[in-house]
Amino acid sequence: MIPKLNEYKERWHIKSDHSIKPGLKAIKEALTLLGNPEKRLNVIHVSGTNGKGSTIQFMESILEAHGYTTGVFSSPAIIDIHDQIRYNGNPVTQFTLDETFRKMKEVELSGKLTDFELLTVAAYVTFERLQPDYVLIETGMGGLLDSTNVVQPIVSVITSVALDHVLFLGSTIxxxxxxxxxxxxxxxxAVVGALPPEALEIVKQTARKNDTIIKSYGEQFFIEVKDKEIFNGEHIFTLPYRKMKGTHQMINCGVAIEALLTAGINLxxxxxxxAVATAQxxxxxxxxxxxxxxDGAHNPAAAAALTETIENEFPGEKVDFIIGMLKGKDxxxxxxxxxxxAAxxxxxxxAHPDAATGEExxxxxxxxxKSVTNSFNRPIILDNGNNGRKIVTGSLYLMSGLKFL
Structure with missing residues (x-):
């Protein structure tokens, strides 16, 4: 479910392929018809169970602070399709996407791609035309067979590995x-964040097979939470203030900085x-x-990070949670x-076809x-009349449904 994608499909008479066809064959063929726009971009490709969006946000903010232009492809939508494809921190316009879909219509892509493949192609076509200095691409799910995985990036980033989407990605780390x-x-x-040992070993094996170097948190770069420092063998960055709180965000920030340094960018x-002080x-x-x-904590690893953040930010306090989640999650x-x-x-x-009920x-x-509410009313959900702390969490689709921003 990609908000407003159907409007573009209807306007440009492009249909989706709703069958399940694992692999990258279809999207590679589509991009070939379009002249392979993905090959003319400086891409930093980011996968990971949690932390992808935050790491990309840090990179985007840091790059823009240094005067570089940026493109970002991310998911899911905050409001609609436009904010999934950003240029210089702003959602692309309808005019820009109409130009993109016009090109896609010209090469007769109708019926050949899934919705997410269509959106991925649209991102690559759009960025080729806008030519940002750096393009930050977030995987949709997984990485190996994800439709974004058709690029030759300048750096690959893996933020974290935990169990999620087990029906598609497997039930083991x-x-x-x-x-x-x-x-x-x-x-x-490749630059990787804080991974479980068994996950890090898989990543290192993959790096060896591809004859590439890997820079790992805790081995090649480090953070010092107390002193608010991120450092490797050559650089030290002291970061007195971060808008995005939590030790996990300090690690995400470290991954972002290490990735940009690895890309050869002088920071x-x-x-x-x-940049870090304002990134949100x-x-x-x-x-x-x-x-x-x-806070969109939708799996155990993200929930553990949220709990740690609450303990650090509000020592000794308990909070009221309002939660909505998708079926199939843990x-x-x-x-x-x-x-x-939790208090x-x-x-x-x-409102999502895969949403679990409050009773479930x-x-x-x-x-x-504990209680169940049937009211998806933003003022009621966000009302804080009892003066305690309230955290709305779970699915990112729940967050976007509030349309608070």
């Missing part, structure tokens, strides 16, 4: 890591500091009104990770203070 590491290309350096500490990704511990936060595992900082849970059903969610919760 090693299987998931194999998919994430699939974006590593021959001779292209100036003051410009990095200014929607729905990542985002305070939208006093004591009301949005609902119990996610809720269990939030339990140590209460309120579960809701939101509540069955997985062992907390005594």
């Amino acid at each position: 090693q299987e998931v890591a194999t998919h994430k590491a699939g974006i590593i290309k021959q001779g292209t350096p 100036i500490e003051k410009k990095v500091q200014d 990704l929607s729905y990542r511990f985002q305070e939208v009104m006093p004591n009301v936060y949005l 609902i119990k595992g996610t809720l269990d990770e939030l339990m140590p900082v 209460s849970f309120t579960f809701l059903t939101f 969610l509540m069955k997985n919760c062992g907390h005594l203070e």
Whole structure:
């Protein structure tokens, strides 16, 4: 479900292929018809279970602070298709996307691609025309067979590996890591975040097979949370303030900086500091009104990071959670990770075809203070009349449904 994509498909008479065809054959053929726009871009390709969006946001902000133009392809949508394809930090316009879909119509792509493949092609065509200095591409799911994985990047980035999308990526860390590491290309350096040992070994094996170097958090670059430093053997960046809170965001910031350095970009500490101080990704511990936060923690690893952030930011406090999640996620595992900082849970059903009902969610919760609401009403959800802290969390589709921004 990609908001407003259907409007472009209808306007330009382009249909989607709704069959399931694993692999990259269809999108490669489509890009060939378009003259392979993806081959004329300086791409940093980012995969990972969690942290992709935040890492890209840090890179985008740092690049722009240094005077570079940027393109970003990310998912899911915050509002609609336009914010999934950004140029210099701004959603592309309808005029720009109409030009892109006109080109796609000319080569007769109708019926050949899935919705996400169409969107991926649209991103590459758009960026070829706009020619940003650097293009930051986020995988949709996995990496190895993801439709974005048709580029030869200048750097590959793997932010994290944890269990998620198990029906598609596998039920073990090693299987998931194999998919994430699939974006590593021959001779292209890779930068990786904090990975479980078994995942890191898979990534290193993949790097060796592709005759490339790997720069790993905790081995080639490091963070010092207390001193707010990110450093490797050659550079030290002191970052006195970050808008995006949490140790996990410090690591994401470190991954972003290491990736840009690996790409050969000369970074100036003051410009990095200014960029990091203002970088903010929607729905990542985002305070939208006093004591009301949005955070898209939709799996156990993300929930654990959220719990750690709450413990660090509000020592000794407990918060009220409002949660909506998709079916097929590890609902119990996610809720269990939030339990140590939960004063209460309120579960809701939101407008998505794969959304779990509030009742289904509540069955997985062992907390005594729990309830279900059938109201998807933004003022009610975000009301904080009891003056406690409230965190709306779970699916990113729930966050975008609030349309708070």
